[in-house]
Amino acid sequence: MSSLETPLVEVRGLTKRFPLRDGRKVHAVEEVSLDVRRGETLAVVGESGCGKSTLANLIIRLLDPDAGLICLDGADITHLGPRAMRAHRRKMQIIFQDPFASLDPRRPVGQAVAEPLIVHGLANKSDQQDMVAGLFERVSLTPTHMDQFPHQFSGGQRQRICIARALALKPELVIADEAVSALDVSIQAQVINLMMDLQAELGLSYLFITHDLAVVERIAHRVAVMYLGQIVELGTRRHIFENPSHSYTRRLLDAVPVADPARRRERPLLTDEIPSPIWAPDESPDIVQLTEIEPGHLVAKESP
Amino acid sequence: MAELLLQVEGLTVNFGDFTAVEDVSFELVEGETLAIVGESGSGKSVTALSIMRLVELSSRGRITAGSIRFRIPGGEMVELAGLAEAELREIRGNHISMIFQEPLTSLNPVYTVGNQVAEAFRRHRGVSRSQARLHALEMFERVRIPNAATRLAEYPHQMSGGMRQRVMIAMALSCDPTILIADEPTTALDVTIQAQILSLMRELQRETGAAVIMITHDMGVVAEVADRVVVMNQAHIVETGSVADVFHRPQEDYTKALLAAVPRLGSMAGSDQPQRFPLVGTDTP
Numbered sequence: 001m002s003s004l005e006t007p008l009v010e011v012r013g014l015t016k017r018f019p020l021r022d023g024r025k026v027h028a029v030e031e032v033s034l035d036v037r038r039g040e041t042l043a044v045v046g047e048s049g050c051g052k053s054t055l056a057n058l059i060i061r062l063l064d065p066d067a068g069l070i071c072l073d074g075a076d077i078t079h080l081g082p083r084a085m086r087a088h089r090r091k092m093q094i095i096f097q098d099p100f101a102s103l104d105p106r107r108p109v110g111q112a113v114a115e116p117l118i119v120h121g122l123a124n125k126s127d128q129q130d131m132v133a134g135l136f137e138r139v140s141l142t143p144t145h146m147d148q149f150p151h152q153f154s155g156g157q158r159q160r161i162c163i164a165r166a167l168a169l170k171p172e173l174v175i176a177d178e179a180v181s182a183l184d185v186s187i188q189a190q191v192i193n194l195m196m197d198l199q200a201e202l203g204l205s206y207l208f209i210t211h212d213l214a215v216v217e218r219i220a221h222r223v224a225v226m227y228l229g230q231i232v233e234l235g236t237r238r239h240i241f242e243n244p245s246h247s248y249t250r251r252l253l254d255a256v257p258v259a260d261p262a263r264r265r266e267r268p269l270l271t272d273e274i275p276s277p278i279w280a281p282d283e284s285p286d287i288v289q290l291t292e293i294e295p296g297h298l299v300a301k302e303s304p
Numbered sequence: 305m306a307e308l309l310l311q312v313e314g315l316t317v318n319f320g321d322f323t324a325v326e327d328v329s330f331e332l333v334e335g336e337t338l339a340i341v342g343e344s345g346s347g348k349s350v351t352a353l354s355i356m357r358l359v360e361l362s363s364r365g366r367i368t369a370g371s372i373r374f375r376i377p378g379g380e381m382v383e384l385a386g387l388a389e390a391e392l393r394e395i396r397g398n399h400i401s402m403i404f405q406e407p408l409t410s411l412n413p414v415y416t417v418g419n420q421v422a423e424a425f426r427r428h429r430g431v432s433r434s435q436a437r438l439h440a441l442e443m444f445e446r447v448r449i450p451n452a453a454t455r456l457a458e459y460p461h462q463m464s465g466g467m468r469q470r471v472m473i474a475m476a477l478s479c480d481p482t483i484l485i486a487d488e489p490t491t492a493l494d495v496t497i498q499a500q501i502l503s504l505m506r507e508l509q510r511e512t513g514a515a516v517i518m519i520t521h522d523m524g525v526v527a528e529v530a531d532r533v534v535v536m537n538q539a540h541i542v543e544t545g546s547v548a549d550v551f552h553r554p555q556e557d558y559t560k561a562l563l564a565a566v567p568r569l570g571s572m573a574g575s576d577q578p579q580r581f582p583l584v585g586t587d588t589p
Contacts, residue, residue: 041578047494155344184343184521189565189581196580211495214524214567219578242573255499257524259566261547264528267503271448273464274494 006074007035008172008205009059009092014068016054020278027277028054030229031068031287036173041199041206043216045252046226047274052209055226056177059207060094061085073172090120093166097178099158103150109161110136110146116168135164139194156187160194167198175207180215192219213256217241222296225249228277230288235297245299306333308375309482309515310355315370317350317359324350324365326539332483337509337516339530339547341523343562346536352487352519356396357384374400377482398428401476405488407468411460417471418444418456425478443474446511448504466497473505477512484509487519502528523566527551535559560584 012033018026029051036042044052057063059070061077070078077088096102103112114132117123123131133143139160150158159179166174176195180188196219198204208219216223216237223240225233225248233246244250254267279285288300310332317325325347332338342348350359355372359365372384377399384392404410412420421443422436431439437456444452447470460468469489476484486505490498506529509516518529526533526547533550535543535558543556554560561584572579 047496185523186343186562186565186583189567189583193580193583196578212567213495214569217569217572218567218581221578236576237572237578238574238576241570251496253569255496256569257499257502257522257528258570259523259527259551259563259568261527261530261551263570267499269448269503269507270500271450271470272496272500273466274496 007037008073009034009036009207010069010071011035011055011059012069014055014058014070015066016051016058016063017066023281024278025281027229027279027285029058029065030285032226032229032231034224034231034234036205036207037222038172038205039199039203040221041208041219043208043210043220043223044226045210045213045216045223047211047252049228049274049277050226051229051277052211052226053177056094056175056207056209060092060175061089062094086120090169091171092173092175093169093171094175094177095159095162095166095179097182099155099162100150102162103158105150108147108149109153113146113161113165113168116165120169122169131168132164135168138167138198139164154187155183156191159183159191163191163194163198167202170202171204173205173207175209177209178211179208181210181212188215195219213252225252228275228285230285230300231290231298232288232300233298234290235299239294239297243294243297245293245297247302306335308332308381309334310375311371311373311381312351312355313371313373315351315354315372316368317347317354318366318368319364323539325354328370328536328539328541330534330541330544332515332517334482334515335509335513336531337518337529338532338534339518339520339526340534340536341520341526342536343521345538347539348519348521348536349487351536352402352485352517355384355483355485355517356400356402357387357392358396358402375482397424397476397481398479399481400483400485401479401481402485402487403469403472403476403489405491407465407472408460410472411468413460416457416459417463417468418458421456421471421475421478424475428479439478440474443478444471446477446508447471447474449474464497465493466501469493469501470504473501473508477508477514480512481514483517484514485517485519488521489518490525491520491522498525505529523551523563524568535562557584 014029014032016029018028032055046052058065072088072091110132113135114128136143136145141160180191220237222236224231227248233249244253290298290300293299313329315325315328328351340348353359354367367385373381374384375381418440421440425439426436441452449455449470490501530547533547534541537558542558554563564584565581
C-alpha cells in the first residue's frame, strides 16, 4: 500500500477508563477503532460523557490509553515518550472550545503564535516575525493584531488566533474539540468557512469533535456517532444523514431543532436520561459489534 | 381576541454609562409564545430580567426610561417600572415566573428539591406544609418526573441537568403564572434532553394556557416553539414578526445575515461534499 492510501490516523481498539475513588471506573472510551483519511474531515458526534473529548485527547497523546493502538502517518505512536513524540507532535495540533483559556492573558498574541515555531526550532529571530505575520493573514487577521493582548479580541478573533497557532507547525491533522461551540452563530459560520478554506488550501485533515449535528452536516466528509464510549455508527455524511441506521443516531437527528418553522414536529413526551458510563470493578459494558451494511457504513448491532 | 398581558414600551436599561437595552417595545398576549432572539450582548437577557425588575436586584442595572405594563389576572394593567418592591414580590413567582439556563445555580444545594418547590408555593399561598408537599408532588408529576415521590427527597446534585430543569419548571409553574419567562432554558442541555424539555414546555403551555417569553440565541429553538419573534441586536429591536414571516420573509439585513449563518439540518441532503456557509455580507469580522 502506498503512503497516499494509508490513512493519516489509524486507531484500533482504543480504550480508556478512569478509576473513581470508590473503586468503580468511568469507561470513557471502549474499543474504539477509526481512521482519519488524508484531507478529510471526520466528525465525532455524541452527547456529554460519550467519550468524544477523551478520544481526541488520546489520539493527540495528552492521555495514555489503557489498551489499543494509535498510528500517525503509518508510525505507531501509542507508547512513545515525550522526546520521541516531539517529531510527531508537529503533524497534529489541537484547538479547544474556549480560546480565551488557551491564550496567556499577559502575552501579546503574536508571541503565542510564534511559540511553537521557537520550541520546534523552525524560526530564528529574523524570519519569525514574517512567519507569524503570514499566519495572521492566513486566518484573516492583520499583522497589526500581533502586538495586542487576548482580551482585546472578540471570541471569533481569538479562535482565529488559536487556529493560526495550530497551523504554525504545518500540521497534517488538526483536532478541533468543540472549537466553534461557544461562538455566536454568525461568527461560528465564519470560522467554519475559514477552516474549510484552509483545508482546501493546505490539504489538512480534521478530526472534528462536536455535539452539534447541524454543524457536522456542513463540515464533515465522514461521521462517527459515539454513545457511552463506543462508536455505534460510522459512515459518510450521506450514510449518517440520509440513511441513519442505529436507533441512537436516529434519536439524535430527531432531537435537533430545525431552524425552519415549516418543519416543526410534534415529538413524544419522553423522559429518558443518558445512562451512566460508570461501572463496578468487576463489571464492564458489552462491546458492540459493528456490521458493514453498505460499503463504508458501519452500524452497531442492536439487541431487539 | 386574545387579551393583552404585557406591554413593554420604550424600555431602556443602563449599566452606568453603558446602554444594554434601548427603546425596546413589544407586547405579549395570553397563551402565546414570544421568542426574543439575538447573539451575545444583544440585550435579550437584560430585557427579560427587566420585566420583573430583577435587573436592578441581581446586577447594577437601571431602567432609565420606558414602561412595563402587566395585567393582573382578572384585573387591570399595572405599571411594573415604578412598582414598590413589596408589591413586586406578589407578582414575581406568582403571576410571572422565570427559569434560567443553569438550574444548578438556581437551586439551593442543601435542601431537597421537593422542599424547595413546596416552600416556594407555601410562601405565595400560605398553605400548610403538608398541603405544599402534596402540591410539590403534583407539580413533579405534571412535569413528568418519573418516580416523582422518591425524587422529591433528592438533592440537586443527585439529579441530571434535564431533571433539574424539570424541577425549575415545576417550581415556576406551581403558582399557575400567566407569564413564564424562560432565559435560554435548554442551552446547557444535551440535544436529546433539550428536545424533551421543549416538548414538555409546549405541552404544559397547552395545559395551563400560560404565555411564554423564550429568550434564546438558537434559531432552531425559535423555529420549534415561537408564535412571534423579536430579533435583537446591540441593545435594539431589529425586527418583529410572526415566526413564519421572520424565517421566510425577513425584512432587515441583520435578520437575513443571521439566518444565513444558521446551520439547518437536512439543508444539504444529497450532497457528497461539505459546503461553506453562503454568508450574506462580509465573510470576515
